[in-house]
Amino acid sequence: MRTRSKSIMVFTLAGLALAVTLALIVSPWASSSPDGLEKVAEDKGFLEKAEETEPAWRSSPIPDYAFPGFTKKAVDEETGEEVEEPTRLATAIAGLVGTVAVFLIAWGLALVLKKRKGETEAGSSSGPAANEV
Amino acid sequence: MHIPDGFLNTGVSVVTGVAAAGAVGYGLYKAREELDEKSVPMLALCAAFVFAAQMLNFPIAGGTSGHFLGGALAAVLLGPWLGGLVIALVLLVQCLGFADGGLTALGANIFNMALIGTILAYYFFYGLKSMLPKSRAYFLAAAGVTAWLSVFLASGACAIELAVSGTSPLGVALPAMLGVHALIGMVEAAITVLVIGVVLAVRPDLVGTYDYRPLLADYGEAEVSR
Numbered sequence: 001m002r003t004r005s006k007s008i009m010v011f012t013l014a015g016l017a018l019a020v021t022l023a024l025i026v027s028p029w030a031s032s033s034p035d036g037l038e039k040v041a042e043d044k045g046f047l048e049k050a051e052e053t054e055p056a057w058r059s060s061p062i063p064d065y066a067f068p069g070f071t072k073k074a075v076d077e078e079t080g081e082e083v084e085e086p087t088r089l090a091t092a093i094a095g096l097v098g099t100v101a102v103f104l105i106a107w108g109l110a111l112v113l114k115k116r117k118g119e120t121e122a123g124s125s126s127g128p129a130a131n132e133v
Numbered sequence: 134m135h136i137p138d139g140f141l142n143t144g145v146s147v148v149t150g151v152a153a154a155g156a157v158g159y160g161l162y163k164a165r166e167e168l169d170e171k172s173v174p175m176l177a178l179c180a181a182f183v184f185a186a187q188m189l190n191f192p193i194a195g196g197t198s199g200h201f202l203g204g205a206l207a208a209v210l211l212g213p214w215l216g217g218l219v220i221a222l223v224l225l226v227q228c229l230g231f232a233d234g235g236l237t238a239l240g241a242n243i244f245n246m247a248l249i250g251t252i253l254a255y256y257f258f259y260g261l262k263s264m265l266p267k268s269r270a271y272f273l274a275a276a277g278v279t280a281w282l283s284v285f286l287a288s289g290a291c292a293i294e295l296a297v298s299g300t301s302p303l304g305v306a307l308p309a310m311l312g313v314h315a316l317i318g319m320v321e322a323a324i325t326v327l328v329i330g331v332v333l334a335v336r337p338d339l340v341g342t343y344d345y346r347p348l349l350a351d352y353g354e355a356e357v358s359r
Binding site: 007008009011012015016018019020022023026027030031032033034035036037039040041043044046049050051052053054055056057059060061062063064065091094095098099100101102103104105106107109110111113114115 | 134135136137138139140161164165166168169170171172173174175176177178179180181182184185186188189190191192195196197198199200218219222223226228229230231232233235236237288291295300301305306309310313314317335336339
């Protein structure tokens with residue numbers, strides 16, 4: 001059993017490395033076009049309903065997947081004014097932080113929910129019994 | 134298709150919220166029975182992968198983007214309840230941590246993507262799989278069809294919620310949402326088949342619903358390691 005659980009850890013860490021790579025390196029280059037629902041809201045004229053509504057939760061540490069503090073100056077296309085805009089690095093760091101945070105929160109939750117060794121009827125010993133689940 | 138604050142009325146928020154809370158509550162209860170040494174790391178990995186993949190918006194037709202949802206993937210890898218929990222957890226973190234999806238719409242988002250897009254999708258997958266020959270290729274095909282349908286149905290549920298809330302008439306919202314997500318669903322299917330195909334090639338025993346032959350291999354290795 002020991003070798004098996006060790007290779008699950010290898011698989012898990014390799015998978016996590018892939019997820020982190022996607023979030024860190026690919027996400028800054030993701031499409032910034034509106035998604036399906038946003039586009040429908042735009043086309044069908046109800047996007048304002050969201051824009052006019054104050055968000056019910058305003059304490060997000062990383063709003064809109066842009067890690068705070070990484071901005072550059074840009075010119076707003078509509079108003080012509082100079083605005084601060086998040087950089088690609090802001091997205092990359094947000095992706096890294098989010099992916100690792102979700103991984104740790106999910107693992108923690110699973111450990112809290114999982115039955116303790118003594119609680120399972122088969123106990124901790126036999127492999128096949130555990131595998132039949 | 135994360136619904137922001139302002140699109141849903143109180144009634145829809147409350148009804149979907151109660152349904153979502155019920156499903157998550159039952160999922161937490163089932164998780165106690167289902168979680169073992171193998172599924173704890175898989176649950177964490179699946180959640181992290183879905184979060185990362187949801188950040189990768191890809192362009193589809195007409196100035197629109199779509200992103201992976203992951204409900205079918207989570208359901209095939211972990212089953213309905215752990216899979217549903219994974220998607221609900223990702224939605225919660227996105228809402229509170231990243232201001233993606235409104236807090237008043239969190240219940241509806243969990244309803245659409247975890248309850249319909251994952252839990253209901255699992256039972257569709259289960260039915261489809263049991264009608265098909267037992268082979269890896271058919272298993273992957275069933276996963277692909279399920280992935281497409283999960284996105285399609287979730288977007289339909291979203292449109293119905295918008296209509297009931299008086300935000301957009303059903304005749305407008307439903308065809309628009311289904312049309313866009315029929316395309317997004319194809320990418321969802323491709324990614325789902327690719328990821329499950331890779332896991333089946335590397336560690337078939339980690340695909341929770343792939344019950345064709347992995348147990349033999351499990352016993353074999355368990356015997357050897359003892």
